[in-house]
Amino acid sequence: MNRRRRAAAITVICALAVLASPSLTLRASAAPFPPPPPKKSLEEVRKEIDGLYRQAAVATDAYNLSEEKAKEQSSEIVRVNRLLTEGREKIAGLKVEAGAAARSQYRNGGLPEGAQLVLTNDPQLFLDAAGRIKESVKATKDLLAEMTRTQASLDVYAREASDHWSRLEANRVRQAGARKEINAKIAAAEKLESELAAEERERLRRLEELAQKEAQRNWLRAGALVGPKAEATEEGRRAVAFATAQIGKPYGWGDEGPDAFDCSGLTQSAWGAAGRGIPRTSQEQWRLLPRVDVKDMRPGDLIVYFADASHIGMYVGNGMIVHAPRPGRNITLAGAGSMEILGVVRPM
Structure with missing residues (x-):
């Protein structure tokens, strides 16, 4: 009987020793969680x-x-x-x-x-x-x-x-x-933007500006504005005057003014103020309005951006456009070549 008790006690002691083994403790704590993804730049x-x-x-x-x-x-x-x-x-x-x-x-x-x-x-x-x-x-x-x-x-x-x-x-x-x-x-x-610290958000804004300025410099170096400058028509001058008067107003998707505009709402409203009706969306403006070569554009013409014609701005001369950039931004002047140009259309 005493022999059996001694054997049981030895068994319990051995089990406790095995559980307390450092190698087993280490293996048990090594949970199968993947490493955190690297932080994006x-x-x-x-x-x-x-x-x-x-x-x-x-x-x-x-x-x-x-x-x-x-x-x-x-x-x-x-x-x-x-x-x-x-x-x-x-x-x-x-x-x-x-x-x-x-x-x-x-x-x-x-x-x-x-x-x-x-x-x-x-x-x-x-x-x-x-x-x-x-x-x-x-x-x-x-x-x-x-x-x-x-x-x-x-x-x-x-x-x-x-x-x-x-x-x-x-x-x-x-x-x-x-x-x-x-x-x-x-x-x-x-x-995404809200998860950045205030300093990072400011750096992000500067990165946006730098990318746009570099694209504009490359566009000008390519000779986009070489040659005689075409004069705006009377309607074109009225459209430019309307568009530039909206600078500082906020972007609002689906908005056509007077307090906020999206990109095509601004161009449509500007040409409407000049007495010329044009389609509502940037894609329809690209599809339906007459196209002109970049070297022949004049103030009042509309520059369409990206392969899907998802953005549009009004050319105001001297290599600049006025446009409603995106949510969280105001209507502003920008380099005409600061984004990927698809083509130019002219309201007739």
């Missing part, structure tokens, strides 16, 4: 933030285009509803005329005028009545034909109204999706 953060704001700009264009389409569909719905109302009123009037004809026949004892004509013995009455019958028959046919045409038009208008409502709802769905994407991209960019 400030330049990498800058590029990531720029990328997020570029994606937000693309989504903003999609939002603005959907909004324009929704406005068009709403206008069409108003127009078609007006036509439907007019058509219904016309049908009601034609029914009144048809009712009057039916009552006239009833007052004649239920006999049509043709039957009454056969019963008369007066030749002159016969001739007079024959003319009236011919006119009455034609009027009845015309009335029925007009009712048929009007009803057919009402059917067309009803189908158009339904189609416009479907398109309006589809554009609203697209707007909602674009709005969600814009807010998500801007929130992600703002989060």
